[in-house]
Amino acid sequence: MRHSVSPMTTPSSSEGHWVGGIGRVGDADTAYPVAHELIRRFNDGMNDRLACPHLQTNPDQPQFWVEAVPELIACLNCTATLAETEQQRANSCCVMCGRHDALRGVTVTAGGVVMRGGVCADCEASAGIAL
Numbered sequence: 001m002r003h004s005v006s007p008m009t010t011p012s013s014s015e016g017h018w019v020g021g022i023g024r025v026g027d028a029d030t031a032y033p034v035a036h037e038l039i040r041r042f043n044d045g046m047n048d049r050l051a052c053p054h055l056q057t058n059p060d061q062p063q064f065w066v067e068a069v070p071e072l073i074a075c076l077n078c079t080a081t082l083a084e085t086e087q088q089r090a091n092s093c094c095v096m097c098g099r100h101d102a103l104r105g106v107t108v109t110a111g112g113v114v115m116r117g118g119v120c121a122d123c124e125a126s127a128g129i130a131l
């Protein structure tokens with residue numbers, strides 16, 4: 001079996017269109033500054049965000065969002081698209097200070113949306129995630 005592999009993965013029209021319309025997330029009941037920052041960024045970009053086709057047909061499922069790819073929101077099966085886009089972009093920056101550095105991944109869930117961002121070592125303490 002040969003598989004054709006395309007080097008670029010973008011939201012594909014063969015799977016339908018990615019459109020906007022996913023609602024706003026309320027403030028999480030959390031003491032973590034990084035959670036507030038991720039939610040703020042998520043809400044800031046909500047007006048021009050594209051949702052994968054599956055979220056349109058079945059919005060009643062977890063939604064995934066990556067801070068480095070703020071314009072897309074995906075269902076679980078489409079998180080590969082988010083990850084590949086993130087890798088191609090390779091511009092992930094610390095959510096707290098904006099530095100492009102080695103980051104520890106942080107995941108925040110609020111309002112049915114799983115939000116992921118990265119925090120650098122210097123900011124782990126202030127972000128509330130230092131161990």
Ligand SMILES: [Zn+2]
Nearest residue numbers: 052054075078
């Ligand atoms: Zn999907």
Ligand SMILES: [Zn+2]
Nearest residue numbers: 094097120123
């Ligand atoms: Zn930082």
